[in-house]
Amino acid sequence: MKVLVINAGSSSLKYQLLDMENEAVMANGIVERIGETVGKLTHKAFPDTDNEKKVVKEEEIKDHKIGMHMVLDLITGSEAGVISDPKEIDAIGHRVVQGGESFTSACVVDGPVKVAIADNNPLAPLHNPANLMGIEVAEELFPGTPNVAVFDTEFHSSMPKEAFLYALPYDYYKELRIRRYGFHGTSHKYVSRKVAECMGKKAEDINVITVHLGNGCSMAAVEKGKCQDTSMGMTPLAGVMMGTRSGDIDPAIVAYIAENKGMSASEVDSLLNKQSGLKGVCGLNDMRDIHSAVENGDEMAKLALDMFAYRVKKYIGAYTAVLGNIDAIVFTAGIGENDDITRALICENLSGLGIDMDFDKNNGRKGEPTAVHTDASKVQVWVIPTNEELQIAQEAVELLK
Amino acid sequence: MKVLVINAGSSSLKYQLLDMENEAVMANGIVERIGETVGKLTHKAFPDTDNEKKVVKEEEIKDHKIGMHMVLDLITGSEAGVISDPKEIDAIGHRVVQGGESFTSACVVDGPVKVAIADNNPLAPLHNPANLMGIEVAEELFPGTPNVAVFDTEFHSSMPKEAFLYALPYDYYKELRIRRYGFHGTSHKYVSRKVAECMGKKAEDINVITVHLGNGCSMAAVEKGKCQDTSMGMTPLAGVMMGTRSGDIDPAIVAYIAENKGMSASEVDSLLNKQSGLKGVCGLNDMRDIHSAVENGDEMAKLALDMFAYRVKKYIGAYTAVLGNIDAIVFTAGIGENDDITRALICENLSGLGIDMDFDKNNGRKGEPTAVHTDASKVQVWVIPTNEELQIAQEAVELLK
Ligand SMILES: Nc1ncnc2c1ncn2[C@@H]1O[C@H](COP(=O)(O)OP(=O)(O)O)[C@@H](O)[C@H]1O
Ligand SMILES: Nc1ncnc2c1ncn2[C@@H]1O[C@H](COP(=O)(O)OP(=O)(O)O)[C@@H](O)[C@H]1O
Structure with missing residues (x-):
């Protein structure tokens, strides 16, 4: 076919x-x-x-x-x-x-x-x-x-209500359909299944945190093959910090900026989507450029990198709590697959959660599924190249057969 | 004095x-x-x-x-x-x-x-x-x-930059002073010191997550006596879900509501502060009323309660990751001190993080510092009545002596 x-x-x-x-x-x-x-x-x-x-x-x-x-x-x-x-x-x-x-x-x-x-x-x-x-x-x-x-939202449709609903007037969900939908679902689905395969397990038997770090970044808590929570929200603006998107901020900041800068809410929205994230903090939105800048002593680039890793780390903790216990973490997409520095920063000092990265194994770009945890690590850590096109093609084949 | x-x-x-x-x-x-x-x-x-x-x-x-x-x-x-x-x-x-x-x-x-x-x-x-x-x-x-x-912000002034900065254009921090400040600092300081005392330790020797759940709710990650991160942000709107405040939401929702409801950004802000949270979901903002409603079979009240506990649980995970490992969790303020049902919901299924609540010990309101963990729990769980007035008076005495 x-x-x-x-x-x-x-x-x-x-x-x-x-x-x-x-x-x-x-x-x-x-x-x-x-x-x-x-x-x-x-x-x-x-x-x-x-x-x-x-x-x-x-x-x-x-x-x-x-x-x-x-x-x-x-x-x-x-x-x-x-x-x-x-x-x-x-x-x-x-x-x-x-x-x-x-x-x-x-x-x-x-x-x-x-x-x-x-x-x-x-x-x-x-x-x-x-x-x-x-x-x-x-x-x-x-x-x-x-x-x-x-x-893109399909894989996340299994989220329970306490995870997908916002604490807003309930009418806003019913009438305006405001809720967490999540995105990058095809990627989260693909790598969460692939990691099970790599571990010699069934997806239904393990809990996984999937970490998709590309231009857009999102994470998912996957419980026995089903998405339980994800970091993007009603739109792809929410969650971790991204190339040009802020991720989570105090929602009161929108009105504060609007008032102080004489902007409309939708102009602020555009600022948060296009001028924020890594770019907002240090002027650069490509992780490769950020690493070069850090090497050249650029402190703002280092700050942007630290902020980026810190936020992913927090979500790893949050999803560990949500899942009760986890079997694996998977890194994927441009940064997740290729950026060993960022992966290492994220996994530093997480052994309290049972996560022990082998920093030697982690070194370098990964063109294929690679385990990067120590033998003693309770939680396995994998880098798995995503393949959204293949996942889409597989779903088409599945449906038409 | x-x-x-x-x-x-x-x-x-x-x-x-x-x-x-x-x-x-x-x-x-x-x-x-x-x-x-x-x-x-x-x-x-x-x-x-x-x-x-x-x-x-x-x-x-x-x-x-x-x-x-x-x-x-x-x-x-x-x-x-x-x-x-x-x-x-x-x-x-x-x-x-x-x-x-x-x-x-x-x-x-x-x-x-x-x-x-x-x-x-x-x-x-x-x-x-x-x-x-x-x-x-x-x-x-x-x-x-x-x-x-x-x-209220003082205790949080020790947060490092990667925790207090938002991923916004850096100018917005320099010019408009947009950053995470955090609130309830006097309470977080008080209970984080008190728990050390109760444990027979020095505050500088332990890592604690403090959970202040009153009408306003906030949490703090306290590393060796110093605040490392906290859930409220530039304003007290951010973080966990509260009586009438939404806590964290996708920041794009502000513009979406503004556009669809013909509201200004500051009207949305007011909605998020006063008509959201527990009240937004189920119409009630007092936890006691919510428990009565749940007993009477009110499903929306149950949903609001589950959402509330779920969000606190996520922050416990996030702060465990931030701190590397934790010695204690402290519950305080109106809900934290008096509401055993909510405390139990929050601590359910957290043994993967070393947190084992003794649900018998947890039963009932606590008028004084009470340990509510099992003997086997790696992390101690305490309920400690907050006393912001006493903390303020102590600081005055300290300063004037
Ligand atoms: N070798 C590398 N080291 C660090 N970052 C890399 C590397 N290669 C690609 N990236 C980063 O991956 C990101 C793009 O990821 P990608 O998954 O292609 O994005 P998209 O979300 O558009 O699909 C960019 O920030 C880029 O800098
Ligand atoms: N016995 C109780 N059971 C459950 N919730 C309680 C109980 N007593 C007080 N509360 C809750 O505590 C909250 C108020 O907390 P408090 O710390 O007094 O607020 P504030 O933030 O105004 O100082 C209310 O939601 C109230 O329902």
Whole structure:
């Protein structure tokens, strides 16, 4: 079975074509700056193999449909093609950010599903409309091929009420649908299952804390395979500190900034999403740049790094309390997989929780699942590369079989 | 030495006169509804003793000065007096809410101190001006008697930068002084020292998590006697769930509510402070009422209770991670001292963190320091009545000696 995975953003479209016989990536790429004067398509056939072929096109890409058409031409073309007929694609898996309370699992897209996705637009105004557009473009270009929607929020739909409800007037949950939804669910699901496999256990038999640290960062408390709590909230702003997002702050700060800076609440919101986090503290939002700056004696960069690790550490403690006891911690995503310094800072001095990192094993970037705890550690610590595309493709296969 | 402790609010004034020889309360009371048509003064001489005498007056009390004058007349009067001359009062201790970064310890009030307190008004607009008024009234009525200011934030001034800074643009800390200050410091200090005493240890030798659960609720991670982190933030809105305050929420919710309800940021702020928390979820904000409702089968009251305990549990985990290991947890204030059900819910299933409550010992209200852990528990669990007035009086004595 061949599955095309699509992640459509407001002005971009990422894709990956997977051969599910062997879970190999046949092609992947990204269409960027859709709607601008000069768009860009970067395509790779057989990426990271000896047969890799890369094609880059820079030209106006008016809309997502035209972008997707270009991708289809490349995939089936002679230059860097990997299949000869679009019909070879058995299913298309779509990442959809906000499933709200309508979706507790992935599902095959039909009319009512599209209505339900659109119904969640107010909760994810930047993402859901774009995701839906991706689905509609796929329906047009691949008539007859089933589309599957996989939600970022789905894995978190098992949270109990005391974890997902905010202590706000209850009407605000009923009417405005304000609650914790959580995001990065596909990644948390993937690595929480993968770590069980690596440990030779069933996901249903272990408690895991998953730590997804990329540009966006989130954590999840996973109890016997089910998400019990997660750090992002109604939106992806909440939780730990991120590249440009504040994470948790005293909610009174919003009004205080609004008043003192003459800003509207939504301008403050934008400040918290785009000018805060690592960038707010030290001016840099890429962890690699932060490490270089620290090496050059930049104290603000060091402070940003310490703040970042400190907040993750607190959530590890909180989720240990929630789960009662934990079997493993998993680090994943850009920082989680590649940044041994940050991982070490987070795990320092946690042996009171039974967490003993082997700092030698931790050294270096990890391209594959790697255990980084000492033999004596009660809790196992793993680094596991995430693979949201594979997870989406697997869910599509599962659903259609 | 006799110390008068004053806690002046915007329309109220609480007081307590302590004989520091034996730390006995000679008199206490409250002046309420100052400035309204009918004010109220409730005064007790020798409270909770066989000699207790209670006086209640209901009449117009125009301002704090008149209120304080009434108190002074009662204290020195024939009806319910406890001293014969105001000069017997050796010092007056004032609770001041916000010390900002200007104060890292209690201090004797002089001109510059008053300026510095006023300088923190923007950070505590409801509290600091009232506290300052209390000081000025005392200066007038007790000429020559030293006034000591004790700050709610002081105990937290030892927090390191990674704990007190928010991941916001750094300018917002420098210019607008946005940071975590923490509150209830006098209570956290008092019970964290008291528990050391009860355990036969020095405060400098143990790590403690203090859990202050009253109408306002906050927690602190206390490392060898010094506060390392606390749950309230720039304002007392943040942290765990409270009677009418939300505690932590996704900060994006402020703009979302503002937009959907047509409210200003400061109206949302007021909603989060006054209509949220236990009250928001189930309509009741007094824990006693919530327990009655739960007994009568009220599911929303049960949900509010579960949410409340769940959030405290998460902070216990977070602070255990921050401190590396802990020696004790202390419960205090109205709920912490009296509510065995809530304490039990919080401590359920925490043996993974070395915390084993003895649910029999935990039963009932605790009027004095009581250990409620099992003999096998690695972490001791205590209930310790807080005494902020005594702590303030002790600091005054300490400063003036
Ligand atoms: N070798 C590395 N060392 C430290 N950080 C790294 C390294 N490689 C990538 N990162 C960080 O990973 C983050 C991006 O993570 P990624 O998972 O790709 O993000 P996204 O959330 O956009 O999927 C960036 O902060 C980047 O600095
Ligand atoms: N016996 C009790 N059982 C449960 N809760 C109690 C009991 N007594 C007092 N409380 C609760 O304590 C809270 C008030 O705590 P207190 O420390 O007096 O508040 P404040 O923060 O105003 O000083 C209220 O929620 C009240 O319901």
